[in-house]
Amino acid sequence: MRRELRVAARSLRRRPLLALVAASVPEALPAAVSGLVVARAVDQGFLAGAPGTGLAWLGVLLVTAAVGAVGTRAVFHRLGDLTEPFRDDLVRRVVGGALRNGVAGRADQGALARLTRQVEIVRDTYAGLLVAVRGFVVTAIGVLVGLLSIAPSVALLILPPFLLGLVAFLATLGFAANRQRASVLADERLADVAQAVLRGTRDVVATGRERHASGMVAEAVAEQAAAERALAGVAALRTACFVIGGWGPLLVLLFAGPWLAGQGLTAGAILGGLTYVLFGLQPALQNFVGVVGGSGLRFVVTLGRLLDASAPPPDTRAGHGVPAGHDVELRGVTFAYGPHAEPVVHDLSLTVSPGEHLAVVGPSGIGKSTLAALMCGLVRPDEGTVRHGGLPADAVSPAARVLIPQEAYVFAGTCWANLTYLSPDATTGQVDDAVEALGATALLTRLGGYSANVRPAELSAGERQLFALVRAYLAAAPLVVLDEATCHLDPIAERTVEEAFARRGGTLVVIAHRVSSALRADRILVLDGTEGTVGDHTTLVASSALYRDLVGHWVAGRPQDIVVS
Incomplete structure (x- = not known):
């Protein structure tokens, strides 16, 4: 997985990346001010008997949402400047690998599928990962700034379970990628075995080898089912990580509410913290876990197969392909x-x-x-x-x-x-x-x-x-x-x-x-x-x-x- 991540990281061009970061700043505004606006609307407006002031503060939230929408539009406008060069590089790798195989006399029947299907899968999942990771980072930074502006004590309560769930999820990615890869290989093996058996159906029936053919397919089916069960276990573990990082901060804040009130924290500040959790951190973490744990694994596995297929074969001969003379x-x-x-x-x-x-x-x-x-x-x-x-x-x-x-x-x-x-x-x-x-x-x-x-x-x-x-x-x-x-x-x-x-x-x-x-x-x-x-x-x-x-x-x-x- 490290090789695939290095290839993806090296593909990030500086100027388009900086443009994407700049477009993300206005998009971060709603996440940064949502809890703060709610806190001010409650404390200075509704609880203070000034509903007009409260509504005015909520109007600020609508304005920032509009600004965020403009930022989101700019983000997607800039996204192609990063994804298309990456796709072009993959196409060059695939075509180059196919040409090397052709020159060496090696059959490469999967080159067309890699070029027309797998490259597009990687390009699409790459774009999805950029959007998800960037959105998560933007939201997390905005929430952190907003929490610190309301009350640092709320931030200290919320961040530990959130970070625990995030770190636990990141720790599962390595073996989750291995299980995703095993599932893909098992699926391919099942398809190959089933195709071979179906092609030879007449011979199987003529020679009375139905039980043997059934056993061949059954073994591949069992292998594929085991790989899918392993993936299901990864999904369950992923859900547990989200529960810790997404719902944990909410529970901690609810249980700590009386203590926070006793420390002089206003109802608006507590409600603002809950807003940051429910409408900021929790959706961002859920989207991050879902995209990275799903599309991200497909990205790593498919990109890995492209890199394996397009890499030049190791040359074990002396000189590594450099002739001793020119005769x-x-x-x-x-x-x-x-x-x-x-x-x-x-x-x-x-x-x-x-x-x-x-x-x-x-x-x-x-x-x-x-x-x-x-x-x-x-x-x-x-x-x-x-x-x-x-x-x-x-x-x-x-x-x-x-x-x-x-x-x-x-x-x-x-x-x-x-x-x-x-x-x-x-x-x-x-x-x-x-x-x-x-x-x-x-x-x-x-x-x-x-x-x-x-x-x-x-x-x-x-x-x-x-x-x-x-x-x-x-x-x-x-x-x-x-x-x-x-x-x-x-x-x-x-x-x-x-x-x-x-x-x-x-x-x-x-x-x-x-x-x-x-x-x-x-x-x-x-x-x-x-x-x-x-x-x-x-x-x-x-x-x-x-x-x-x-x-x-x-x-x-x-x-x-x-x-x-």
């Missing part, structure tokens, strides 16, 4: 899209040395993009291994490699946000250098500079690719894979981009769209569907019939115009 090594790699499909990559072995520029060529559909995904750890090979610096490719930190696909992604936002998405700490000078190196200066000038808003639909495919390429260039990952990431650029722009990445350093793998891209590489990998052949241009022309066919229509002096896939 990419494939050994006997085979991959097929399905158990009965023909392999797209078959028994491929390849080593790409640190700093090397490798081009991959081959006919469309031969497996070039699949190879790129294997190199970056986005998919796991059916056979063989893919390693970066000795680590499995899917265990390497995302910061160690960047894959830019053919369809580049640009989101609605500023040019700066799009360019620095992978490197938020980049300086203006670094971004300037990247934009110039990749030939994107004219594009940024046309759009209006870094602060201009981008409308992705108004950009051409080549312009979107330039955004993605600058983004990857700034990331400075040791491995960059361009999967036809320049196919919508003209040959001159493509050359500018590839040469810029080559000068930047690191390992560069280019899924070539033009033969000219292959000619700029240190080595070329030719994929033909059965094996891969590696060499330079001269060697491959002499040894690979497929490569000769790919460059067969190459016009001397215009290699940039030849498309091979």
